[in-house]
Amino acid sequence: MGTKKIQIKLTEDGKIFAETIGMKGQECIKYIDLLEKLLESETVDSNYKEEYFQFEETITEQNKLKLKEE
Amino acid sequence: MSIELLLVPIGIATISSIKAFANQKNDSFIIPTIMKKEDLLQKSIEQYGCKVTKLTEQNYQTTIEDLQIYFQLTEQGYFEAIFNNSVDTQAAMEFIENLQTEYKYLIQQETYQHLLKQAAEHGLHLESEIMQEDRTIVLTFNVNNISK
Numbered sequence: 001m002g003t004k005k006i007q008i009k010l011t012e013d014g015k016i017f018a019e020t021i022g023m024k025g026q027e028c029i030k031y032i033d034l035l036e037k038l039l040e041s042e043t044v045d046s047n048y049k050e051e052y053f054q055f056e057e058t059i060t061e062q063n064k065l066k067l068k069e070e
Numbered sequence: 071m072s073i074e075l076l077l078v079p080i081g082i083a084t085i086s087s088i089k090a091f092a093n094q095k096n097d098s099f100i101i102p103t104i105m106k107k108e109d110l111l112q113k114s115i116e117q118y119g120c121k122v123t124k125l126t127e128q129n130y131q132t133t134i135e136d137l138q139i140y141f142q143l144t145e146q147g148y149f150e151a152i153f154n155n156s157v158d159t160q161a162a163m164e165f166i167e168n169l170q171t172e173y174k175y176l177i178q179q180e181t182y183q184h185l186l187k188q189a190a191e192h193g194l195h196l197e198s199e200i201m202q203e204d205r206t207i208v209l210t211f212n213v214n215n216i217s218k
Contacts, residue, residue: 004213006194010182012205014104014174016077023213028073031213034192038185041077044084049072 006031008039016041019049079177081107083148088163088170090153097155101166103141105149105173110180111141114173134165182207 005021018035020028036042078084083104090099105111111130115122120132128143139162140152153162186209189196194211201207 005197006211006213008185008209008211010178010185010207010209012175012178013171014079014082014177016079016181017074018077019074020072023072025072032073032075035075036077038188038192038194039077039079039181040081040184041079041181043075044078045076047074049074 006035008035079181081105081110081177081180082174083146085148088167090159090163093152098152099155099157099159099162101151101153101162102144103149103151103166104170105141106147107177108143108149110173110176111149113176114169117172117176118169139165178207182209185209 004023004027007019007021009017011017016039018039020031023031032043032046083102083106085102085104088101088103090101093100105114108130112122112124115130115132120134123131125131125140130141130149132139132141137157138154141149142152144150151162151166186196189211193214195214197210197212199207199209
């Protein structure tokens with residue numbers, strides 16, 4: 001699993017750009033509220049990147065057993 | 071990356087451009103500003119080299135070379151600057167533009183400090199910090215489990 005990061009750019013003219021890195025699917029969504037709180041700001045535009053439309057593979061113990069039995 | 075966000079600090083009003091409007095009540099004109107935080111408005115004026123006088127909770131006055139300029143908090147939450155009609159409109163707009171440049175820089179610094187202070191509590195650990203040539207601050211955080 002890759003490292004998950006958030007990069008934040010604070011421009012001199014008051015704009016803020018934030019992007020999540022290494023997060024797949026909808027995981028990034030939960031960071032929007034947090035970023036607004038930490039940055040004391042409001043989101044005015046957003047852009048979903050390719051990774052948003054990918055799924056993170058999660059293999060549960062149940063599935064592992066099922067595969068083993070098969 | 072999965073999502074990119076553009077955010078605007080709460081302390082900045084979204085006003086498209088600097089314009090002067092005639093004040094119907096008296097011999098003055100008004101320039102709406104992007105400035106919403108009174109402490110940073112005061113700091114901006116002081117860093118511009120002017121003295122600030124607080125008249126009321128929502129009104130401030132400053133003086134530049136015998137010219138008095140009033141800043142008044144509007145119902146919408148931003149400050150508007152009020153100039154006497156004897157002041158050249160272009161000079162007034164230039165003054166406000168310069169003041170707002172200072173204000174936006176203070177907003178950047180305040181946002182930066184607040185972010186650094188609180189990030190770790192919420193599972194964000196600073197990996198790197200870079201100041202670009204255009205004075206943009208770039209912060210990269212490693213993310214642990216988000217805490218609420």
